[in-house]
Amino acid sequence: MSKINHECGIAAVFAKNKKENIIDKLIFLISALQHRGQDSCGIAYIEDNKIKNKTALGLIKDNFSNFNKKSYAAIAHTRYATVGSVDIKNAQPYYFSNVALCFNGTIFDSLKYKNILQNAGYNFDTNSDSEIILKWLFFKIGDDLSNWTPDKIRNILNNDFKDKAYSLLILLNDKIFAFKDVYSYRPLVFVETENEYCILSEDCLDNKNVIKKIELKNGQGLEINSRGYSFSKKAQNDNTKKCVFEIIYFASKKSNVFDLNVKEKRILLGELLAKDDNIQADIVVPVMNSGFWGAFGYSRERKIKLSFAIKNNKNILRTFIEKPKTRLNMVDDKYSIIDYKVKNKNVVVVDDSIVRGHTVKKISSLLKSAGAKSVHFRLFSPPIVNVCHWGVDISNRDELLAYKYKSKDNEIIEKLGVDSIKYISDELFYSVFDKNYWCSNCFKMN
Numbered sequence: 001m002s003k004i005n006h007e008c009g010i011a012a013v014f015a016k017n018k019k020e021n022i023i024d025k026l027i028f029l030i031s032a033l034q035h036r037g038q039d040s041c042g043i044a045y046i047e048d049n050k051i052k053n054k055t056a057l058g059l060i061k062d063n064f065s066n067f068n069k070k071s072y073a074a075i076a077h078t079r080y081a082t083v084g085s086v087d088i089k090n091a092q093p094y095y096f097s098n099v100a101l102c103f104n105g106t107i108f109d110s111l112k113y114k115n116i117l118q119n120a121g122y123n124f125d126t127n128s129d130s131e132i133i134l135k136w137l138f139f140k141i142g143d144d145l146s147n148w149t150p151d152k153i154r155n156i157l158n159n160d161f162k163d164k165a166y167s168l169l170i171l172l173n174d175k176i177f178a179f180k181d182v183y184s185y186r187p188l189v190f191v192e193t194e195n196e197y198c199i200l201s202e203d204c205l206d207n208k209n210v211i212k213k214i215e216l217k218n219g220q221g222l223e224i225n226s227r228g229y230s231f232s233k234k235a236q237n238d239n240t241k242k243c244v245f246e247i248i249y250f251a252s253k254k255s256n257v258f259d260l261n262v263k264e265k266r267i268l269l270g271e272l273l274a275k276d277d278n279i280q281a282d283i284v285v286p287v288m289n290s291g292f293w294g295a296f297g298y299s300r301e302r303k304i305k306l307s308f309a310i311k312n313n314k315n316i317l318r319t320f321i322e323k324p325k326t327r328l329n330m331v332d333d334k335y336s337i338i339d340y341k342v343k344n345k346n347v348v349v350v351d352d353s354i355v356r357g358h359t360v361k362k363i364s365s366l367l368k369s370a371g372a373k374s375v376h377f378r379l380f381s382p383p384i385v386n387v388c389h390w391g392v393d394i395s396n397r398d399e400l401l402a403y404k405y406k407s408k409d410n411e412i413i414e415k416l417g418v419d420s421i422k423y424i425s426d427e428l429f430y431s432v433f434d435k436n437y438w439c440s441n442c443f444k445m446n
C-alpha cells in the first residue's frame with residue numbers, strides 16, 4: 001500500500017504491587033506499538049503522588065531509552081498526526097489540571113466542540129483532539145476530580161462523541177481509565193499479567209505470564225486502581241463498525257486485534273484472492289510488511305513459489321505514515337529488487353491495498369527493469385474509493401487511484417505500468433468482514 005495515514009498507539013501499565021516500577025514495561029509495550037505512529041511520543045506517570053508528563057518529537061527509542069523514572073502507574077502514546085501539526089505542543093499524553101490523556105482517533109467536527117469550550121472560557125494550547133476531549137470532560141464534570149467516575153465519563157463520551165472513532169486512556173489521582181467509542185472503530189485490549197494490568201491499542205504480547213486478555217466492547221469503560229479493575233457497561237447498540245484497516249494494514253502482523261489474529265486473517269484473505277485467480281505466474285512476491293501473509297496465503301493456495309524479491313529498506317518507515325511531500329521520495333528509496341529472482345519470470349505481487357498507486361508504479365518499474373517478463377498486482381482488499389471520517393487520513397478523494405479511474409482498468413494498468421491488476425472480490429472480502437460489524441466506508445463509491 002502506498003499509503004494511508006492513521007494512527008496512534010496507546011498503552012498503560014498499572015502495577016499490582018505499588019512498590020513495583022512499571023516504567024520499563026510501559027516503554028517495552030509502547031515501543032511494540034511504534035509502527036502506529038512515529039511523529040512524537042510521551043509518557044505520563046505518577047511520581048510522589050503527582051502526575052508528571054514527558055513528551056518528545058520522534059521515536060520512543062530515541063527519547064526514552066534512558067528514562068530513569070519510577071512509577072507504579074503510567075500511560076504512554078506514540079503519535080501519527082491526523083489533526084494538528086507535528087509539533088511538540090501536540091505530542092501526547094496531553095496534560096491539564098492534574099489529568100493526563102492519551103487519544104487514538106479523531107473528532108472530525110472538533111471545531112464545534114472547541115467553539116463551545118472557548119465560549120465557556122477555555123483556552124487552547126494545542127491543535128489536537130486530545131485537548132478538546134479532556135477540556136470537554138472538565139466542562140461537563142467540573143474541576144473536582146473525585147467526581148470523575150468511569151460511568152460519568154463513559155456516559156459523556158458515548159452521548160457527546162457517539163459518532164466518533166477513538167480509544168483513549170486517562171491517568172488521574174491513582175487511577176487509570178480506558179474508554180472505547182460506541183462503534184468500536186478502534187481497538188483496545190486489557191491484559192492482566194502476573195504483576196501488572198496493561199491496556200494496549202493492539203494485543204502484541206505473547207502469552208507468557210498472561211492471566212487474561214479482554215478486548216473492550218463498544219462504548220465500554222474500564223477502571224484500574226490499587227484494588228484491581230472493573231469494566232463498565234458497553235453501549236446499547238450491537239452493530240459495531242470496526243475498522244478493517246486495523247487488520248489488513250495498520251496492526252503488526254504479530255498482533256491480535258479485535259480478538260482476531262492479524263496473521264491468520266491476512267493469510268485467509270490471500271488464499272481467497274488466489275482461489276478466484278488464474279493468472280499464470282512463476283513466483284509470488286510479497287510487498288513487505290503488510291502484504292507478506294497475504295502473499296503467503298496466495299502462494300500456498302496456488303502452489304506458486306513464494307519469493308522475497310523485493311527488498312525493503314528498513315530505515316524507511318511505513319510510507320503511509322508520512323506526509324504527501326515526503327511520501328513520493330520515500331517510496332523511491334524504500335524498495336529495491338533482487339534481480340536474479342525475477343529475471344525472465346512472470347511475477348505476481350501481493351499487497352494489502354492500493355491508495356494513490358505510487359508504490360505499485362514504483363515496484364512495477366523496478367521489477368521490469370530487473371528483467372521481469374510480466375508483473376501482476378493482486379490486492380487483498382477491495383478498491384479504496386472513498387474518504388474516511390474516523391481518523392484514517394484518506395482525506396482527498398481525488399487522490400485515490402480507484403476513485404479517479406473508476407472501473408477503467410485499462411487506464412489504471414497503463415498508468416501503473418503493470419500487466420494486470422486484480423482486487424479481492426467484494427463477496428469474498430465481506431465473507432471475512434461481516435458488514436454488520438465492520439466499517440467499510442472507504443470501499444463504498446457512494
Ligand code: SF4
Binds near residue numbers: 243244388441442443
Ligand atoms: S472508512 Fe475505512 S479506514 Fe476509515 S474507519 Fe472505516 S474502514 Fe477504517
